[in-house]
Amino acid sequence: MSDGLLQRSVTTSVARNLANTTKTSPKMMSITPRWLLSLLPWVQVDGGTYRVNRTKVELSKAARIGVDVSGGVASFAPESLRGVPLFSGLPDGVVSRMASRFKTEEVSLGNKLIVEGEDRSKFFIIAQGQVEVLSKGIHGSDLRIALLSDGEYFGESDLVLDNRPSDVTVRTTTPCVLVTLSRKDLDGVLEESGNLREDFNRAIKEHMDLRSTVNRYGERNIDLVSGFAENVEIPETFVDYSSSPREYSLSSVQTVVRVHTRVSDLYNGPFNQLEEQMRLTIEGIKERQEWELINNKKFGLINSVDPAMRISTRYGAPTPDDLDELLALVWKKPAFFLAHPKAIAAFERECTWRGVPPVTMNLFGTPVISWRGVPLVPCDKLEMKSRYQSNQWFGTTSILLVRVGEADQGVVGLHQAGIPGEIMPSLSARLMGLDSLGVASYLLTLYFSCAVLTDDALGVLENVEVGYYHDYQHRMSTPK
CATH class of the missing domain: 3.90.1690 (phage-related protein like fold)
Structure with a gap:
């Protein structure tokens, strides 16, 4: 064997058996900054247990309505209509009959559901899709008031107020599946029994009266007086708390x-x-x-x-x-x-x-x-x-x-x-x-x-x- 092939020193592979390698602790890719x-x-x-005490909310808050779409037909639980603040106080009989009269509508992109300046008399629940609410500004340009999507609704007040021109335009921004109730269908429900219309009108009036006494969060207004007028009686007030805090x-x-x-x-x-x-x-x-x-x-x-x-x-x-x-x-x-x-x-x-x-x-x-x-x-x-x-x-x-x-x-x-x-x-x-x-x-x-x-x-x-x-x-x- 030539000198070039002779082993002149211990090989590195053998020498490693006598040496310690420098190593890291185990690393894990799923770790994030958190x-x-x-x-x-x-x-x-x-x-x-942590209790969150809040002030009492007198006016029920709006909730999204869960709508199930199957075979081109949309349906929802009748009690979910109480997620609409205006309908929160309606009796069970009125709510169940109203829910049975809703109809499913499929609407294409860009369709105007409500047109500003025209009469309106229909309540819409969005089962699938998205709509935008527009209105003319003081300078004549279109202003986007709101953007509504699945589970949201609009037009509920049109069922209880007198016919008047709409001050907004509602237009679909995607193809939509809607659940609708017209004023004519609502009248048909309320005419089934004289008590139904009476109960409906009473619940709506109580809601409107309550809304005038609360702030935009649904909390009762605190009675205050301000100004420099003399001989003004100072109001009395208190802040009520929620009886069932989370x-x-x-x-x-x-x-x-x-x-x-x-x-x-x-x-x-x-x-x-x-x-x-x-x-x-x-x-x-x-x-x-x-x-x-x-x-x-x-x-x-x-x-x-x-x-x-x-x-x-x-x-x-x-x-x-x-x-x-x-x-x-x-x-x-x-x-x-x-x-x-x-x-x-x-x-x-x-x-x-x-x-x-x-x-x-x-x-x-x-x-x-x-x-x-x-x-x-x-x-x-x-x-x-x-x-x-x-x-x-x-x-x-x-x-x-x-x-x-x-x-x-x-x-x-x-x-x-x-x-x-x-x-x-x-x-x-x-x-x-x-x-x-x-x-x-x-x-x-x-x-x-x-x-x-x-x-x-x-x-x-x-x-x-x-x-x-x-x-x-x-x-x-x-x-x-």
């Missing part, structure tokens, strides 16, 4: 971590095996906590938004106008927007198209964009409703706008620090014991919840389409 957990102020709940019980996320004693005894360096198992599991618990704070059916932010604080995008893609509209709803000290990264990218594209790039600000050492001084915080826990099974990152989503803090009547996180076995605030770890195979089990438990103190602390922009891209024209040199 901005929501950092931005929410956390309230200590010593009793395990209570939030702490929810929990739990799991059992299992580590074999042989692993923790023999392979515990340079990283502690139990600590790494605990660390990664806690990361998963925290990720689930943020998901629950947004999507939980009982206390999640998405499901806690009041119907009056829900708006839809005008064209699908989130535009600066849409976010301005959301800011107009949550105008009392808005803290941050919460949006899916794809929704933020879609908004940035719309800003670029309009030539109004959003300002970048620093949040916990990370650059994020802002709109009107309010940061847009990315969060992948806002779910995407996708029509494409192969790609769940395209479809529609929602953008939240949040006001936070007890002092500002906002949104607060709830937890209980100081629990037995605590290793983090409101997170405990307890040894459950060893089994016959030498496997140790540790119970991890996290207690938490969140509360919306007033309805105007939380708003949502719905039907946010994230897959729209603009076609920019570029100069391209053609080869000669």
Whole structure:
């Protein structure tokens, strides 16, 4: 064998058996910044239950009506008509008979359902689709008064008021499925029995009388007097409280971590095996906590938004106008927007198209964009409703706008620090014991919840389409 083929030294592959490699702790791709957990102020709940006391709401609030469309026919539960404030006091007999007279109508895009200046006498419930409410401004231009979507309604007052010209135009912006009740059909219901019309008129009058005594939030007005007039009797007043305030019980996320004693005894360096198992599991618990704070059916932010604080995008893609509209709803000290990264990218594209790039600000050492001084915080826990099974990152989503803090009547996180076995605030770890195979089990438990103190602390922009891209024209040199 030539000198060039002789082994002159120990090989690197053998030498590694006597050396320690430099290694990292285990990494997990599902870990996110979890901005929501950092931005929410956390309230200590010593009793395990948090009660939100509010002033009494005298006038029932509007609620969306759930309409099911099957085989081209739309239907809804009769009692859901009481979600219309004007009909909230109607007797059961009137409500059930009214519901049976509704008809299903399919309307194409651009159809005018109500025309300004013409008589109107029909009540509409939107089963599917979207309509816009327009009116002429003082300068003669069309002004968009509102944008209504699934479950919302309009024209209810036209059933009880005398015929008069409409002061708005209602036009469909998408193909729609509507459920309608005409004044003629309502009269047919009320003429079935003399008592029905009497009960109907009495309930409507009581509602109108009550509406004159409350503010726009449905709370009874506080009697006050102001001015410099003398010999004026000072009114007496008081503020009533809700007799059934909402209570939030702490929810929990739990799991059992299992580590074999042989692993923790023999392979515990340079990283502690139990600590790494605990660390990664806690990361998963925290990720689930943020998901629950947004999507939980009982206390999640998405499901806690009041119907009056829900708006839809005008064209699908989130535009600066849409976010301005959301800011107009949550105008009392808005803290941050919460949006899916794809929704933020879609908004940035719309800003670029309009030539109004959003300002970048620093949040916990990370650059994020802002709109009107309010940061847009990315969060992948806002779910995407996708029509494409192969790609769940395209479809529609929602953008939240949040006001936070007890002092500002906002949104607060709830937890209980100081629990037995605590290793983090409101997170405990307890040894459950060893089994016959030498496997140790540790119970991890996290207690938490969140509360919306007033309805105007939380708003949502719905039907946010994230897959729209603009076609920019570029100069391209053609080869000669």
